Amino acid sequence: STGGPRALQKVLGELPRAIPAPIVIVQHMPPGFTKSLATRLDGLSDITIKEAEQGEKLKKGTAYIAPGGQHLKIVSKGDDLFAQLDGGEPVNGHRPSVDVLFGSIAALGHQNTIAVIMTGMGSDGTKGLASLKRLGRARVIAEAEETCIVYGMPKAAVAGGYVDQSVELGEISHSILNYLR
Template sequence: MAIKVLVVDDSSFFRRRVSDIVNKDPDLEVVGTAVNGADAVKLVAELKPQVITMDIEMPVMDGITAVREIMAKNPTPIIMFSSLTHDGAKATLDALEAGALDFLPKRFEDIATNKEDAVLLLQQRIKALGRRRIYRPLTRTSAPSAPSAKAKLTSGLSPSSRTGRETATSLRTTTLIRATGKKYRLLLIGTSTGGPVALQRILTKLPANYPHPILLIQHMPAAFTPAFASRLNGLCKIEVKEAESGDQLKPGTAYLAPGGKQMMLERGGVHGRIKVLAGSADMNYKPSVDITFASASKIAGRDTLAVVLTGMGADGREGARMLKSAGATIWAQDEASCVVYGMPQAVAAAGLSTHSIGLEDMADAILRESGNG
């Protein structure tokens, strides 16, 4: 059965354009369109779509307000269309915090180098979200969830697992990790779709005196990473900044890879130094988790704890393989708490991760393993 999609935009041209792209895929079907957020809220209740594409700036009710209402009344996966500007970045981050799960540039020429790739990417994103259950977003007023009292080895599995068809590549969910006593020098976190909210959930739980530097690799456009780093810095006890070439790594500081570029670790100072390179045109991901992980394997090696969070594709698997060979510890987010179980699944299926951990428990596990728990 085709995934039902609701298209929301005040531009009739853009509604038609998105609808045509969606309907070209036999696995997708546009079941309705809305011209503003208020109409969208009503149609979601009536049509029960499985995915919504949403504009941000609309009359009557804007997209961010509509996301909040939809998530409160009829939670549904939502993809935001955004302009690649500073204001567009801030608005998109607000929408993700309100409950949207993904975003794409509104100008299709910014999505991919050719029209066919852009069309395929939008269809893939919709299908990926249409297959997933909703994972509740973090709001600024949300209280942190208490850690579980004991390991839940099979709780929170995907619908297919609950019906007895657990996939061979899905590890058991572990919510309480016993610290190994290993000493670390560096924490790496790589993510994509669903990553902004996942990173916020983890980083806001880390204390200001977290003992290691942190490198963050989030698939995100260049216009978005400065705003995202600034937002995280305002919410977290640790310092968060967009990485720059020459940054000397400091404990208790997280360095976000700049969008459209590659972040590498090189020797220098006590903990290492960051080198930022222009993103090669032939690279699928800019920034790439694989590239940062690979560089860290040569500098920090076994003294690294690397975590792969929610995201489409397999970026991070080969970098994790290099880290593993160097003696590093690799963890993956569990399937149940991922927006898209792609990147963590690739790492888990390759036998590189030692634990598959729920998002709500990831920060506590990191703190215990780092000696802060």
């Protein structure tokens, strides 16, 4: 959300190409802007960063940004994960919505997940975190207030009791990698 492109650049730019998981991202942006964001971030990172496409198989070491105007859901077929785009109604005033993404991952029921909530207005993502935490298979990292442009989304997640660790922006990538060990 607000401040997200800068925060994404910092975090994604510090992740190694060999990260052993796919990364899925919701950035509150209108249609037409997420593809250019993905292209810009891809040029600044070791990992591959792209706008998610309908039905594509998610690969380790690749970050997928939800297209503006589309919810991004994750579905499984066998052992593989795939992107599913949905033009349904906005959730929390947003399409794409973090709650929709997290809810789809929770619905899989078997995935270990590292969820990260960074700078932004509102509380999008909090309901989805509740679903993930109920399964007991999620670690949640929130951006600390000190480095947020707007401490809305992380604050709501912290207030809900869903956050395992609050860290400054510059430490988020290290926290992700520590949870992957």
